[in-house]
Amino acid sequence: MTGYPTRIDFAAAAEIVRDVAGNRMLKAERLPVTRASGRVLAEDIVSPIALPPFDNSRMDGFAFAHASLSTEGPTALRLAGAQFAGLLQDLHVAPGECVRITTGAPLPRGTDTVAIKEDCIEEGGSVRVPAGIAPGADVRRCGEDVPAGVRVFEEGQVLTPARASLAAALGVASMAVTQRPTVAVFTTGDELVEPGLPLAPGQIYNSNRELLMGLLRAEGLEPTAWPTLPDDPERMAAMLTDAAAAFDVVITCGGVSAGEKDHLPGLLATHGRIHFWKVRMKPGMPVLFGDMDRALFLGLPGNPVSVLATFLTLGRELLDGLQRRRESRPQWKAVLTAPWRKTHARLEFLRGGLGSAADGRLQVTPNAADASHQLRAAADSNALIVLPEGAHDYSAGDVVDVIGC
Numbered sequence: 386m387t388g389y390p391t392r393i394d395f396a397a398a399a400e401i402v403r404d405v406a407g408n409r410m411l412k413a414e415r416l417p418v419t420r421a422s423g424r425v426l427a428e429d430i431v432s433p434i435a436l437p438p439f440d441n442s443r444m445d446g447f448a449f450a451h452a453s454l455s456t457e458g459p460t461a462l463r464l465a466g467a468q469f470a471g472l473l474q475d476l477h478v479a480p481g482e483c484v485r486i487t488t489g490a491p492l493p494r495g496t497d498t499v500a501i502k503e504d505c506i507e508e509g510g511s512v513r514v515p516a517g518i519a520p521g522a523d524v525r526r527c528g529e530d531v532p533a534g535v536r537v538f539e540e541g542q543v544l545t546p547a548r549a550s551l552a553a554a555l556g557v558a559s560m561a562v563t564q565r566p567t568v569a570v571f572t573t574g575d576e577l578v579e580p581g582l583p584l585a586p587g588q589i590y591n592s593n594r595e596l597l598m599g600l601l602r603a604e605g606l607e608p609t610a611w612p613t614l615p616d617d618p619e620r621m622a623a624m625l626t627d628a629a630a631a632f633d634v635v636i637t638c639g640g641v642s643a644g645e646k647d648h649l650p651g652l653l654a655t656h657g658r659i660h661f662w663k664v665r666m667k668p669g670m671p672v673l674f675g676d677m678d679r680a681l682f683l684g685l686p687g688n689p690v691s692v693l694a695t696f697l698t699l700g701r702e703l704l705d706g707l708q709r710r711r712e713s714r715p716q717w718k719a720v721l722t723a724p725w726r727k728t729h730a731r732l733e734f735l736r737g738g739l740g741s742a743a744d745g746r747l748q749v750t751p752n753a754a755d756a757s758h759q760l761r762a763a764a765d766s767n768a769l770i771v772l773p774e775g776a777h778d779y780s781a782g783d784v785v786d787v788i789g790c
Contacts, residue, residue, distance in 0.1 A: 431534060770787055
């Protein structure tokens with residue numbers, strides 16, 4: 386008996402990660418909207434004003450009362466002034482009159498319709514307006530985009546650039562967002578050499594650090610890369626306990642399987658707590674999750690494709706839980722372009738190329754290089770194809786779930 390779950394299915398592992406992270410949710414902080422893009426909202430946002438805040442013109446042209454138009458043909462209206470975008474002028478447009486107006490300018494009193502400039506003929510002090518213009522044409526009504534007093538964003542949503550723009554348009558100067566987790570990144574193994582240095586026989590370049598650092602930066606985080614962990618349990622323990630005392634999350638690559646130099650499961654059991662070890666997924670089965678001191682600990686396998694798959698699935702779950710994110714990550718349905726034989730029982734995240742067919746349907750092509758060490762296949766792919774547990778023969782045309790990567 387290990388005292389912790391092992392060889393569990395992926396859904397159970399994801400649930401454990403969510404529950405543990407949910408109990409460690411980070412505090413909120415208030416940021417100006419200029420610095421909050423990409424953060425997870427820690428409060429609902431209610432519109433303090435209507436958007437647009439006043440009736441305004443959708444086009445450059447002339448504003449007037451629709452009742453001034455003839456029903457039998459073009460109408461000549463006296464040009465009584467101009468209203469440009471900016472402060473509302475003290476204008477009152479009488480029946481039979483119009484004013485020059487620019488895009489976004491507020492409608493003066495007495496007007497309710499706009500004729501676009503290109504459709505009108507200006508002659509001296511009058512403007513010839515064509516027939517057939519509908520009441521309220523080319524007018525943006527107050528509140529037609531967002532009424533005042535409605536909830537526009539909910540706690541747990543990510544403040545995308547478009548949402549940050551909407552908040553700014555509503556005059557929201559600051560908002561409560563969840564703090565970003567601090568993350569320490571370790572790679573492990575005496576065989577690792579930094580790119581640019583010569584390789585001795587039996588050594589390989591450290592590619593996992595750049596992979597994991599890039600994935601974390603893509604999440605808007607600023608991870609800290611620590612020196613490579615040596616295959617020495619005492620030195621490993623010293624470095625990991627230092628990081629665990631200072632960071633919210635510690636992520637490692639390698640050292641989590643059952644080999645002679647895979648020390649991390651034992652170190653975590655001794656110096657912290659294991660929540661699970663080994664998940665029925667491919668690639669990434671030896672993934673390790675627990676906590677040590679103040680940090681949550683995610684031990685990823687050493688093969689680079691396993692790092693990619695476990696981070697994009699369980700790693701994102703961990704970061705989302707810590708940041709109170711309640712929005713689901715994008716996931717699509719796509720049609721397989723080629724058959725695939727799945728011969729094992731584990732849930733699989735297969736590399737593939739996602740695109741669209743001529744008829745507009747999403748389609749995904751499996752990459753034949755499916756081994757967890759084949760980094761080229763990951764580099765050539767832009768998606769993970771989710772194949773459920775159980776052996777199965779998939780045919781071209783079958784619909785599968787797809788995660789972007």
